[in-house]
Amino acid sequence: MPPTDKLIKQIYTNSFKSDPTDPTNRLIIIATKVLDNRSGGPVTYDVDRLYDELVYFNHYSHKGQTCPVEVFLPIILANRSYDAYEAILMSLADKMTRFYGCPDRLDDYILEVYSLDALIRAYLRSATSILSGQDLVDTLRDIKDKLVAYNPPKNSKKEIVNFQVKKIKYIGKLHSQIDLASNDPDSNIGELLPGESFSWLENINKYFKDTEDTEYRISSPENAKRTRSSFVYSMADYLTNIRNRQVITKKYMGKSSPKHFLQEPEGYEGRDPVLNSYRVVRKTRDGNRYVVSLDTKSGVYDMVYVLKVF
Numbered sequence: 001m002p003p004t005d006k007l008i009k010q011i012y013t014n015s016f017k018s019d020p021t022d023p024t025n026r027l028i029i030i031a032t033k034v035l036d037n038r039s040g041g042p043v044t045y046d047v048d049r050l051y052d053e054l055v056y057f058n059h060y061s062h063k064g065q066t067c068p069v070e071v072f073l074p075i076i077l078a079n080r081s082y083d084a085y086e087a088i089l090m091s092l093a094d095k096m097t098r099f100y101g102c103p104d105r106l107d108d109y110i111l112e113v114y115s116l117d118a119l120i121r122a123y124l125r126s127a128t129s130i131l132s133g134q135d136l137v138d139t140l141r142d143i144k145d146k147l148v149a150y151n152p153p154k155n156s157k158k159e160i161v162n163f164q165v166k167k168i169k170y171i172g173k174l175h176s177q178i179d180l181a182s183n184d185p186d187s188n189i190g191e192l193l194p195g196e197s198f199s200w201l202e203n204i205n206k207y208f209k210d211t212e213d214t215e216y217r218i219s220s221p222e223n224a225k226r227t228r229s230s231f232v233y234s235m236a237d238y239l240t241n242i243r244n245r246q247v248i249t250k251k252y253m254g255k256s257s258p259k260h261f262l263q264e265p266e267g268y269e270g271r272d273p274v275l276n277s278y279r280v281v282r283k284t285r286d287g288n289r290y291v292v293s294l295d296t297k298s299g300v301y302d303m304v305y306v307l308k309v310f
């Protein structure tokens with residue numbers, strides 16, 4: 001396996017949290033499933049598939065307060081440079097911030113992803129599992145210099161000004177990271193300023209850690225260990241195959257509604273455009289709240305419906 005592919009799979013699998021039902025895990029899987037490399041150019045995403053995936057997500061998960069930056073990892077890892085997918089990122093980030101009800105944070109995510117992309121590519125070039133000492137300082141300085149020069153396309157002067165204001169504040173915080181790294185040559189990225197809201201820095205050591213314990217971390221509950229871990233590893237393979245064009249995606253043609261699960265009895269097995277093969281494990285009702293539990297290759301999905309009571 002090429003070293004780059006190995007590191008990409010390592011970053012991807014280590015981005016999953018220990019709880020398989022965690023919204024971050026679900027969103028990483030969604031962001032991988034919607035990848036689209038049919039054009040032969042940059043890897044983009046299937047808008048129709050994303051729409052249906054998020055409709056289902058609203059039934060089986062919860063959004064939390066903020067969109068996790070990990071949702072952008074698949075699009076970063078599937079492409080070979082930031083420039084290749086910049087326009088795609090703008091579109092995806094716009095949709096995700098609107099989905100989370102925070103369109104005013106679009107520029108925050110652009111800065112986060114731009115920085116995370118630069119850091120990941122520094123790791124891929126170094127082919128090492130950690131950056132520390134002077135290598136860390138040089139990497140952070142390089143990211144800062146790139147941020148200073150970075151000006152994404154905007155539609156108005158107001159948008160340009162707003163981005164510049166956020167960028168200046170962001171660079172100021174990054175400068176603090178560089179000072180800390182300069183004063184502590186033995187420091188690792190994940191140990192620097194955890195309160196400064198640099199999720200791309202806080203998590204990067206987790207992304208690049210040894211994967212020997214990955215199967216345990218991504219495979220709770222215990223009796224589902226092998227199935228869950230195998231699925232995540234297969235998604236990592238799928239991601240690198242898309243990046244290397246060993247797999248060409250197909251246009252998503254399915255139009256589905258999660259309401260059909262309400263009509264199916266316990267024990268029913270079928271296929272769904274979004275969840276693929278599934279089995280209805282159980283159905284419970286408490287007042288006007290109905291829960292349909294589905295067993296799939298990627299885990300158990302508890303589809304929650306609030307029924308109208310007349």
